[in-house]
Amino acid sequence: MAVVETRNLTKKFGTFSALSGVDLSVDKGEVYGFIGPNGAGKSTTIRILLGLLKASSGDAAIFGMDAWRDAVEIHKRLAYVPGDVNLWPNLTGGEVIDLFLKLRGSEKNSKRDEMIERFQLDPTKKCRTYSKGNRQKVALVSAFSAQADLYILDEPTSGLDPLMEKVFQECVMDVKEAGGSVILSSHILSEVEKLCDRVGIIREGTMIETGTLKELRHLTRTSLLVETAEKMGDLEMLKGVHGSEWKGNIVQFQADSEEIGSIMEYVSRFGVIRIESAPPTLEDLFMRHYETQPSQPRGK
Amino acid sequence: MKNRLFQHTGQLVLFLLKRDRFVIPIWIMGILFFTYSVAAVFPDLYQTAEERQSIAATMNNPAIIAMVGPGYGLDNYTPGAMMAHQMLLFTAIAAAIMSILLVTRHLRADEEEGRIELIRSFPVGRLANISASFIVLTFVNVALALIIGFGLAVMKIESMDLEGSLLYGAAIGAGGFIFTGLTAIFNQLTQNARSALGLSFSALGGFYLLRALGDIDQSGLSWFSPFGYVTGTKVYVENDWLPIFAAAGIGLFFAAAAFYLQSIRDLDTGFLPAGKGREKANKTLLSPIGLTFRLQRTGFICWTAGMFILGISYGAVLGDLESFFQDVDLMKNMLVPVEGYTLTEQFLPMLLSVMAMMGTIPVLMSVLKLAGExxxxxxxxxxxxxxxxxxxLWSHIFLALISALFMLLAMAIGLWFAAAAVMEEPFQLSTIFRGAFAFLPALLLMISISVLLVGISAKYGALTWIYLLYSFIVVYLGNLLQFPDWMSKLSPYGYIPQIPVESMDYPAAIMMTIIAALIMVTGTFFYNKRDISG
Structure with a gap:
């Protein structure tokens, strides 16, 4: 059974539709990457899942319970890290961590000190003196100290340095190993690629693509640079070749992943001297969606 | 070498003035407006020498001395003497507060926010910023002194001559100047602006109390408080300039100390250890109500103390009320005499209603904190x-209820305390308590309205303040301005019986409590239905 399941989730703010018919499901032990540009509806979806916002229509269920009605029960087994962590300026980081752990209902917090150590947080400082990254650490420490079954992480690493990002990735992997589920909304695509089993792409309030990274590869293009002994013919004639640029016998272009075989076959006839390729990234996938699907005006 | 420490001070002065181009005029205009409006009203309020003498008779009790300083020139209580005695100290405190805020803004706050680091990366002297801040603050205080001085002189009020008026302004400026230096020292000691402000305001409060003690027992203790120098000038009566020169000397001494401390310390450090906070939370914090109380603790304590002091200061005037009312025509309009009760007894409900409305402010703040969060x-x-x-939600409501009880309690005790000291036949404690707690249903209704508004949307919570302001205007000024009766009946405070002149109206109190409970439940219902914005 899915840990998180939304069906036809719709949210209107006045006449503006922030979400229209979002279907999303996360299985047990799965790390789900939730990507999309700013204002696409990631945070709105998450805030409905947390019971902070009430869906205009559709269902949102976590652990088989209603996200709005049973919020308190659900939250005993859930940990949340917001993208913008707002803390109380006159409490210390340590006090906030203890408060969060206690108000989630977990009595024992054997992992608290270990997590503070791993994220290298000074818990004796007042929150007013923390940088954005340190405030995020407070939220991350309190989340990963909890033995939750579901972690909802909304762009949790935007203020962390690369070392801390690595610690964060280890923590996510630990959760996965322990059988926990994770929803990770992110702008850092390499992070999503590294951690996520499945990815959902949201844009203007609608899920436009869901699947494993492998399934989504058909949408991506590989960037190729080829130098041949003989000058090649017009590459653009071939199916799946885009944006070729010539410099003598060197050509640089993008190739649709599904056409790569036939392109290689053609290129090899001209005596390949050098070939460089960059693997498809989620960034390309992201960009491609913007090219192929013109944005529709929303609202009203 | 020496002058490199001050490199580009001049440019920084202009820069600070530019940054403060709104703040400084607002402060100066505010203090000026306050001074002028009081100066303009006093001659009308007390038109004859007899009226003024009857006030003068009330000025020699310890509570008044503690509040505004020792009376002088009471034999011939001219408008000038009255103005200087009753207003000068408070105005000087306003100038001190202005100086504390402005100095901290340019010294520790700028350093804490990293702006000084940026400035210092330019070829700017190490002492340039503190020098520029002092120059600006000195300029502001001198400007304030001169504007007030000449401004009062040109009003041509009897007994307020040019020399006296200039001294009046100078005493205000002197207060600001001393606190400029003192605050600059505190800014060197602490590592953040908040603590520097905390120390400075504690010093302000401490020096005010020190002067109060010194003025009462006349032991000369007042000369250890900057405010002793302000009241020591005896403006418009003796016009003593000596305290002003002494104050200037003290201010300069503080400034020199601040400069020295600044010159020997590293950026972003302070001389007081920063003090580590708690690594682990205290158990009392770990619940919604614990958190809510912790976040409001400081405000709660300050308001309780404030209500107590308000009670004392109102209580202090009760002793001389009868003669006051007989002699001052304006005041007679505020009270319609009732057979069988003294004027003081009739005046008590009005005092209580004003204080109860003041006490409603922290109570509403407790509920509105939820919207703020x-x-x-x-x-x-x-x-x-x-x-x-x-x-x-109910953690906040609960704290608001507790706060309501504490505010009424603090003001009642304060009032009783002072009344017992100054009145020949003081009120019974129970009379004051019954009068004060009669306002509880009104406070409950105000709480419930704020709960309803916050329940509907966090944005609407602040509308409760407008309702409180309306209540204040119709209930306090209603008699004076002869508003129709129904206007005060639109406010919960308009239904509170005038104890001890009227007797307690239990059915009305119970009805108001029930209505408040119903509104709270309705607010809770809405709050459970709506989105939480963020």
């Missing part, structure tokens, strides 16, 4: 944990 994106922290809307 939501707007600052911190309610989302709590609601992403296993805490229900009801639990967090």
């Amino acid at each position: 939501e707007k600052k994106g911190r309610a989302e922290n709590i609601y992403s944990l296993a805490i229900s809307r009801n639990r967090y």
Whole structure:
């Protein structure tokens, strides 16, 4: 059974539709990457899942319970890290961590000190003196100290340095190993690629693509640079070749992943001297969606 | 070498003035407006020498001396003497507060925010910023002194001559100048602006109390307080300039100390150890109500103390009220005499209603804190944990109720305390308590209205203040301005019986309490239905 399941989730703010018919499901032990540009509806979806916002229509269920009605029960087994962590300026980081752990209902917090150590947080400082990254650490420490079954992480690493990002990735992997589920909304695509089993792409309030990274590869293009002994013919004639640029016998272009075989076959006839390729990234996938699907005006 | 420490001070002065181009004029205009309006009203309020003498008779009791300083020139209580005696100290405190805020803004706050680091990366002297801040503050205080001085002189009020008026302004400026230096020292000691402000305001309060003690027992203790120098000038009567020169010397001494401390310390450090905070939370914090109380603790303590002091200061005037009312025509309009009761007894409900409305402010703040937390994106922290809307909302309501009880208690005790000291036949403690707690249903209704508004949307909570302001205007000024009766009946305070002149109206109190409860439940219902913004 899915840990998180939304069906036809719709949210209107006045006449503006922030979400229209979002279907999303996360299985047990799965790390789900939730990507999309700013204002696409990631945070709105998450805030409905947390019971902070009430869906205009559709269902949102976590652990088989209603996200709005049973919020308190659900939250005993859930940990949340917001993208913008707002803390109380006159409490210390340590006090906030203890408060969060206690108000989630977990009595024992054997992992608290270990997590503070791993994220290298000074818990004796007042929150007013923390940088954005340190405030995020407070939220991350309190989340990963909890033995939750579901972690909802909304762009949790935007203020962390690369070392801390690595610690964060280890923590996510630990959760996965322990059988926990994770929803990770992110702008850092390499992070999503590294951690996520499945990815959902949201844009203007609608899920436009869901699947494993492998399934989504058909949408991506590989960037190729080829130098041949003989000058090649017009590459653009071939199916799946885009944006070729010539410099003598060197050509640089993008190739649709599904056409790569036939392109290689053609290129090899001209005596390949050098070939460089960059693997498809989620960034390309992201960009491609913007090219192929013109944005529709929303609202009203 | 020496002058490199001050490199580009001049440019920084212009820069600071530019940054403060709104703040400084607002402060100066505010203090000026306050001074002028009082100066303009006093001659009308007390038109004859007899009226003024009757006030003068009330000025020699310890409570008044503690509040505004020792009376002088009471034999011939001219408008000038009256103005200087009753207003000068408070105006000087306003100038001190202005100086504390402005100095800290340019010294520790700028350093804490990293702006000084940026400035110092330019070829700017190490002492340039503190020098520029002092120059600006000196300029502001001198300007304030001159504007007030000449401004009062040109009003041509009897007994307020040019020399006296200039001294009046100078005493205000002197207060600001001393606190400029003192605050600059505190800014060297602490590592953040908040602590520097805390120390400075504590010093302000401490020096005010020191002067109060010194003025009462006349032991000369007042000369250890900057405010002793302000009242020591005896403006418009003796016009003593000596305290002003002494104050200037003290201010310069403080300034020199601040410069020295600044010159020997590293950027972003302070001389007081920063002090580590708690690594682990105290158990009392770990609940919604514990958190809510902790966040409001400082405000709660300050308001309780403030209500107590308000009670004392109102109580202090009760002793001489009868003669006051007989001699001052304006005041007669505020009270319609009732057979069988003294004027003091009739005046008590009005005092209590004003104080009860003041006491409503912290009570409403307790409820509106919930809306504030939501707007600052911190309610989302709590609601992403296993805490229900009801639990967090009612934590705030509960604290508001406790706060209501404490505010009424503090003001009643303060009032009784002072009244017992100054009145020949003081009120019974129970009379004051019954009068004060009669306002509880009104406070409950105000709480319930704020709960309803916050329940509908965090944005609407602040509308409660407008309702409180309306209540204040119709209930306090209603008699004076002869408003129709129904206007005060639109405010919960308009239904409170005038104890001891009227007797307690239990049916009305019970009815108001029930209505308040119903509105609170309705507010809770809406709050459970709506989105939490963030």
